[in-house]
Every structure is written in C-alpha cells, then in structure tokens.
Amino acid sequence: MKFPVATIGTLLVSLVSAQSDTINLPDVNSTVVQKHLLSRSNLISVERRQRQDYLFRQNLSSVAQQADAIVKALRQEEIDDFWRVPGTLANNDTDERFAGEMFPRARPLINETKLWDVVRHMPKGALLHAHLSAMLPYGILIDTVLDTEGMVVSADQDVSTELKRENASIWFSHVNHTVATDAPSIHSADYVPNTEIPVTVAAATFPGGRDGFVDFVKSKITVQPEDSIRHELGVDEIWRKFQTAFGPAGSMMSYEPIVRKFYQQLFSRLAADGINWVEIRAGGSSGNLVHEGDEDADPDLDVWWDVLLEELQAFQDSEAGADFWGARVIWSDSRGKDTASLTKSMSIALERKRRFPDLFSGYDVVAQEDLGRTLADMTPEFLWFQEQAEASNLTIPFFFHAGETLGDGNSTDLNLFDAVLFGTRRIGHGFSLYKHPKLINEVIENAIMVEVCPISNEVLRLATDILHHPLPAMIAHGIPTAISNDDPAILGQNAAGLSYDFYQTIQGFDNIGLAGLGALAHNSIRWSNFEDQNDVDWIRDIDLAEHGTGIKAQRLQEWNEKWEQFCQWVVDTYGEQFATAEI
Ligand SMILES: *[C@@H]1O[C@H](CO)[C@@H](O)[C@H](O)[C@H]1NC(C)=O
Ligand SMILES: *[C@@H]1O[C@H](CO)[C@@H](O)[C@H](O)[C@H]1NC(C)=O
Ligand SMILES: *[C@@H]1O[C@H](CO)[C@@H](O)[C@H](O)[C@H]1NC(C)=O
Numbered sequence: 001m002k003f004p005v006a007t008i009g010t011l012l013v014s015l016v017s018a019q020s021d022t023i024n025l026p027d028v029n030s031t032v033v034q035k036h037l038l039s040r041s042n043l044i045s046v047e048r049r050q051r052q053d054y055l056f057r058q059n060l061s062s063v064a065q066q067a068d069a070i071v072k073a074l075r076q077e078e079i080d081d082f083w084r085v086p087g088t089l090a091n092n093d094t095d096e097r098f099a100g101e102m103f104p105r106a107r108p109l110i111n112e113t114k115l116w117d118v119v120r121h122m123p124k125g126a127l128l129h130a131h132l133s134a135m136l137p138y139g140i141l142i143d144t145v146l147d148t149e150g151m152v153v154s155a156d157q158d159v160s161t162e163l164k165r166e167n168a169s170i171w172f173s174h175v176n177h178t179v180a181t182d183a184p185s186i187h188s189a190d191y192v193p194n195t196e197i198p199v200t201v202a203a204a205t206f207p208g209g210r211d212g213f214v215d216f217v218k219s220k221i222t223v224q225p226e227d228s229i230r231h232e233l234g235v236d237e238i239w240r241k242f243q244t245a246f247g248p249a250g251s252m253m254s255y256e257p258i259v260r261k262f263y264q265q266l267f268s269r270l271a272a273d274g275i276n277w278v279e280i281r282a283g284g285s286s287g288n289l290v291h292e293g294d295e296d297a298d299p300d301l302d303v304w305w306d307v308l309l310e311e312l313q314a315f316q317d318s319e320a321g322a323d324f325w326g327a328r329v330i331w332s333d334s335r336g337k338d339t340a341s342l343t344k345s346m347s348i349a350l351e352r353k354r355r356f357p358d359l360f361s362g363y364d365v366v367a368q369e370d371l372g373r374t375l376a377d378m379t380p381e382f383l384w385f386q387e388q389a390e391a392s393n394l395t396i397p398f399f400f401h402a403g404e405t406l407g408d409g410n411s412t413d414l415n416l417f418d419a420v421l422f423g424t425r426r427i428g429h430g431f432s433l434y435k436h437p438k439l440i441n442e443v444i445e446n447a448i449m450v451e452v453c454p455i456s457n458e459v460l461r462l463a464t465d466i467l468h469h470p471l472p473a474m475i476a477h478g479i480p481t482a483i484s485n486d487d488p489a490i491l492g493q494n495a496a497g498l499s500y501d502f503y504q505t506i507q508g509f510d511n512i513g514l515a516g517l518g519a520l521a522h523n524s525i526r527w528s529n530f531e532d533q534n535d536v537d538w539i540r541d542i543d544l545a546e547h548g549t550g551i552k553a554q555r556l557q558e559w560n561e562k563w564e565q566f567c568q569w570v571v572d573t574y575g576e577q578f579a580t581a582e583i
C-alpha cells in the first residue's frame with residue numbers, strides 16, 4: 001500500500017503523540033474493573049448450573065472438596081512439569097509431549113504419574129458398555145489357551161512371511177482326537193491350510209519360540225499403537241482391522257474350561273479396579289460352548305448362561321468378590337443380520353430371558369454402525385420383538401448403540417432419533433448427539449444416559465485425541481453421561497477396567513476434575529439396570545438416587561461411603577504435598 005507523503009507525516013505525528021500521552025489505565029481494584037470481573041464470575045457460575053454434575057458438586061462433603069482441590073493442584077503440576085516437554089529436531093519432534101496427547105503415545109507414560117495413582121484408587125461404580133471377548137487383556141487369555149490340554153490352532157494360509165501373517169485368518173479350538181505333532185506348523189511355507197496344529201507345538205516351533213507366537217497371536221487380535229494413531233486413514237480402515245480381531249478372540253472363548261478361567265480373571269480385575277457392577281454386551285452368535293474333554297459344541301444354548309452364572313457366583317463367594325454386586329448381559333445382535341436371522345436370534349434371546357431373567361438385562365445391535373443396517377430399517381423387527389416380550393410379560397429394555405459416527409445428518413447420525421423414539425434407556429457412544437439440540441433436550445427430559453467410551457472413540461478415529469472429544473460439551477449441556485471402555489483388549493489398553501478411560505477424562509478437561517469424575521461414577525450406578533423394572537419405576541429410582549428405597553438407592557449409598565473413604569485417602573496421601581488454600 002502506498003501513502004501520499006503528507007499522510008505519512010500525519011501518521012508519524014499521531015504515533016509520537018500517542019507515545020508521549022500518559023495512559024490512564026483503571027486500577028485493578030477500581031469499580032469498573034471489579035464490575036467486569038464480577039459479571040464474568042456470575043456468567044461462569046450461571047453456566048455451571050446447567051452442568052449435569054452440578055448437583056453432585058453442590059453436595060460434596062468437606063473432605064471431598066479438599067480432595068478435589070488437592071487433585072486439581074496435583075494435575076496442574078503434572079501438566080506443567082511432567083507432560084509439557086518440547087520435542088527436539090534430532091528426533092523429528094517425535095519426543096514432543098503434552099497433556100491430552102493421543103492415547104497410544106501417552107499410555108507408556110501415564111503410569112508414572114500421581115494422577116494415575118489417584119485414578120487407580122477411585123471407586124468407579126459400574127462398567128455399562130463393554131463387549132465380552134474384548135474385555136480382558138489377551139496375554140492372559142493366550143496363556144490360558146497355551147496351558148490348556150487339547151487346544152489347537154489353524155490358519156487359512158501359512159504365515160511364513162510378514163505379508164501372510166497380516167493377511168491370514170487364524171482360529172483356535174479344542175480337540176480330543178490325536179493330532180499329528182510333526183505336520184509343518186503354521187509358520188512353515190509347507191503348512192497345509194486349515195490343518196490343526198497343537199498350540200504347544202505351534203508355539204515351541206514358532207520363530208522366537210513361545211514369545212514369538214504370543215506376539216503373533218496378539219498382532220491378530222489387537223490394534224497396534226502405530227495403527228491407532230494413523231487418523232489420516234479414516235474410520236472404515238481402522239474398523240476393518242478392528243473387526244477381524246473378534247474372530248480369533250471369540251474362538252479362544254468357545255471351550256468351557258477356558259471360559260470359566262476367563263470370567264474369574266475378568267471379575268477379579270474389574271473388582272481390583274474399583275468396579276462393583278458390570279453389564280456385558282454378548283450373546284447373539286457367541287452362544288455355544290464345548291464342554292471339558294469334548295470337541296463339539298453342546299447345542300444347548302443354556303450352557304453359556306449357566307457357566308456365567310456359576311462363575312459369577314463363585315467369584316462373589318470369594319474374598320476378592322465379596323463387594324462385587326454382580327453382572328448382567330445385554331443381548332447383542334449384529335446389525336449385519338437380515339430379517340430372517342435377526343428374528344431367529346431375537347427368538348433365542350426371548351427364550352434366554354425366560355430362563356435367565358436375572359442375568360438377562362436388555363437388548364442391543366452391534367458392529368460398525370456406518371456400514372450396518374440402520375435402526376430405522378430394523379423398525380419392523382424391533383416392534384415385533386417388543387410385542388413378543390410384552391405378550392410373554394418379559395421386561396427387555398433397549399440399550400442401543402447410536403451416533404457412533406462422524407456423520408452429520410446421514411443415516412448413522414439419524415440412528416439417534418430412532419434410539420430415543422424406541423425408548424432406549426441408555427445410548428451407546430452418542431458421539432454425534434452434540435449436533436442435535438432437540439434430541440439433547442429429549443435425552444435430558446427422558447433421563448437417557450450416554451455411555452461414553454473416550455479411548456474407543458479415539459482409537460476408532462472419531463476424535464484424534466481426548467481433547468477433541470465431545471464429552472465435556474455433553475456434560476455442560478446437562479446430558480447424563482458415564483464412562484465406559486468398550487473393547488479395551490483390542491483397542492490397545494492392555495488392561496481390564498476403567499482406569500485408563502477415567503485418567504484420560506480427568507487429564508483432558510479442567511472442568512471435570514475429581515468431583516466431575518465422581519459424578520460420572522455416581523451416574524454409572526444411577527443408570528445401572530440392576531433389576532427388571534417398568535419405565536415408571538426405572539425413572540423413579542434414577543430420580544430418587546440414594547434417597548430411594550430400592551436396590552439402586554442401597555448401592556448408591558454404598559458407593560457414597562466408598563467415595564468418602566477414597567477422598568479421605570487422597571487427603572491423607574497427597575494433602576501435605578499439594579497443600580491448597582482454596583478450602
Ligand atoms: C487491590 O486490592 C487488594 C486487596 O485489597 C490489594 O492486596 C492490592 O494491593 C490492591 N492492588 C492495587 C494495585 O491497589
Ligand atoms: C449428599 O451426600 C451425602 C453423603 O454422601 C448423602 O448422604 C446425601 O444423600 C446427599 N444428598 C443429596 C441431595 O444427594
Ligand atoms: C527424521 O525424518 C527424516 C525424513 O523423514 C528421516 O530421514 C530421519 O531418519 C528421521 N529421523 C529420526 C531420528 O527419526
């Protein structure tokens with residue numbers, strides 16, 4: 001831009017005179033500044049009243065308020081001193097570190113923090129959204145398979161090269177006939193596809209021995225950290241990898257003795273993580289078990305339920321399980337099923353509900369929402385199912401996955417409307433709910449809770465990291481939410497329980513803090529489906545919370561006690577180091 005000479009002169013004069021003028025800043029204590037600061041804090045506190053965790057925060061005991069303040073200071077110190085590390089040119093900045101970074105990058109560091117110690121100790125309430133075969137770290141399951149007599153592995157092609165290892169499908173089964181131990185194993189180029197190889201032979205002869213074999217099997221059933229962070233490849237690509245994990249994982253869980261050990265390991269790890277109650281999504285296709293010593297599955301579909309009931313009881317009778325309230329199953333059909341196989345599966349579900357009313361909680365449809373049938377498309381089947389249940393006096397509420405998508409207005413996103421209209425009691429993920437003001441009101445008015453799975457949403461590429469997740473927006477709008485883990489074994493947590501998802505949540509958002517995390521755990525119990533209830537009783541007990549008279553109120557009271565003890569532990573453990581003047 002060009003200025004005429006005269007204008008430049010004027011500009012210079014005005015600059016110089018501005019500099020020489022004394023600037024009359026109002027004093028920070030002046031009425032005008034104080035008035036702004038007052039309006040500011042009023043506006044912030046008015047907004048906070050809309051938060052879903054507002055009432056929980058209002059009712060914090062003084063010990064809980066102290067613990068909240070201590071954890072706030074502790075967290076801030078770690079953000080500044082532990083997480084904020086600039087990367088170096090020599091490492092292509094791959095050593096850059098910051099609070100809230102991608103989970104697979106943060107994971108190896110999280111366990112060094114004090115905030116992790118706090119989260120590990122917290123009573124977490126209920127785990128409400130998790131898929132059975134992806135709930136327990138696979139190292140434990142693979143070890144069990146290797147130590148169980150008669151287990152064999154098969155592959156649809158040899159796995160002699162890197163490419164073939166990636167491409168092959170593998171599965172496990174139990175046999176009671178003699179299997180040749182000298183046939184070329186799966187790692188050999190001479191392997192005959194689909195030949196059963198004893199797992200002990202496959203492991204002993206595998207390159208790298210047993211460890212090499214275990215690593216290979218893990219690579220077939222877990223999403224690797226380097227894949228998790230490749231957000232540039234999008235949702236469908238990671239789902240293709242993710243879905244292939246369920247086949248081999250499910251095959252490991254078809255033999256009854258292994259399934260029994262799986263449940264013991266699972267329940268004890270959940271309890272050790274401070275979880276008292278779990279609702280497991282399972283069923284559908286995973287119904288048949290092979291008894292000890294057999295090789296064919298028992299066609300009796302009750303076996304799977306009996307085994308779960310017995311193992312649950314055994315765990316609750318043990319010392320570690322004394323505090324464990326129990327488990328229920330949300331029957332889950334694949335949304336890939338056509339009408340004939342869906343209604344067939346629904347009939348099987350109705351029959352299981354008749355026989356196992358306490359263990360059978362509700363109904364859902366699962367698998368990639370973007371590629372499967374929409375809820376709207378399945379309307380006739382759902383209406384038929386509801387009618388059947390009603391005619392048989394069976395209470396089978398819906399707990400639909402919905403809005404687990406990046407879509408805005410496409411058919412996956414619109415599933416949220418169907419879920420609400422079908423009276424779903426909770427929504428699985430609800431990732432796209434924040435785009436729908438009308439639905440947000442409906443969800444709040446009808447007390448529908450969203451089961452939020454932050455790490456799952458990140459690894460399955462809906463959010464690049466915790467900081468991009470809509471959870472804080474949901475809480476701020478007043479939507480009831482609780483934290484779940486979805487598929488921790490496949491999605492790179494290598495842990496059962498909720499600690500990593502809780503950690504990410506408290507680490508990511510200043511507005512949550514320990515009190516907000518407590519509210520989320522409290523919600524998980526308020527929205528647990530402990531027993532069959534009609535819609536009126538269900539809502540009444542959510543509203544009354546600990547002040548009710550039923551089983552829900554009793555469990556909330558128990559949790560409140562654990563929460564107070566935990567807050568006292570925080571004060572005792574970290575109070576001195578993070579002395580705070582705020583209280
Ligand atoms: C403002 O008021 C506070 C508290 O009364 C006082 O500590 C501070 O020194 C004052 N600041 C100024 C600039 O006057
Ligand atoms: C507040 O918390 C106390 C202690 O946990 C509990 O007994 C009480 O019922 C709560 N009150 C409300 C209104 O939630
Ligand atoms: C940094 O990136 C360059 C270019 O991609 C690569 O050649 C080099 O090996 C990388 N260095 C490190 C330490 O990763």
Ligand SMILES: *[C@@H]1O[C@H](CO)[C@@H](O)[C@H](O)[C@H]1NC(C)=O
Nearest residue numbers: 107108109110111112113494
């Ligand atoms: C944290 O976990 C990593 C493995 O992810 C392990 O190597 C490390 O020893 C652990 N550190 C602590 C302090 O537990």
Ligand SMILES: *[C@@H]1O[C@H](CO)[C@@H](O)[C@H](O)[C@H]1NC(C)=O
Nearest residue numbers: 156157163164166167168169
């Ligand atoms: C991958 O496996 C399929 C069978 O599942 C096979 O048809 C294809 O040839 C394999 N590709 C490679 C590169 O091994």
Ligand SMILES: *[C@@H]1O[C@H](CO)[C@@H](O)[C@H](O)[C@H]1NC(C)=O
Nearest residue numbers: 175176177293294295296297
């Ligand atoms: C082997 O398995 C078959 C099929 O499950 C079963 O009928 C048979 O009794 C088993 N044999 C032995 C020796 O256990």
Ligand SMILES: *[C@@H]1O[C@H](CO)[C@@H](O)[C@H](O)[C@H]1NC(C)=O
Nearest residue numbers: 357392393394395532533534
């Ligand atoms: C329906 O089931 C409930 C318990 O869930 C029971 O109290 C009621 O009597 C049953 N009604 C009929 C008609 O069977």
Ligand SMILES: *[C@@H]1O[C@H](CO)[C@@H](O)[C@H](O)[C@H]1NC(C)=O
Nearest residue numbers: 235370406407408410411412
């Ligand atoms: C909806 O939109 C998202 C974002 O573009 C996309 O990933 C998803 O596949 C879409 N779903 C359908 C059913 O088209």
Ligand SMILES: [Zn+2]
Nearest residue numbers: 131401428486
């Ligand atoms: Zn799920």
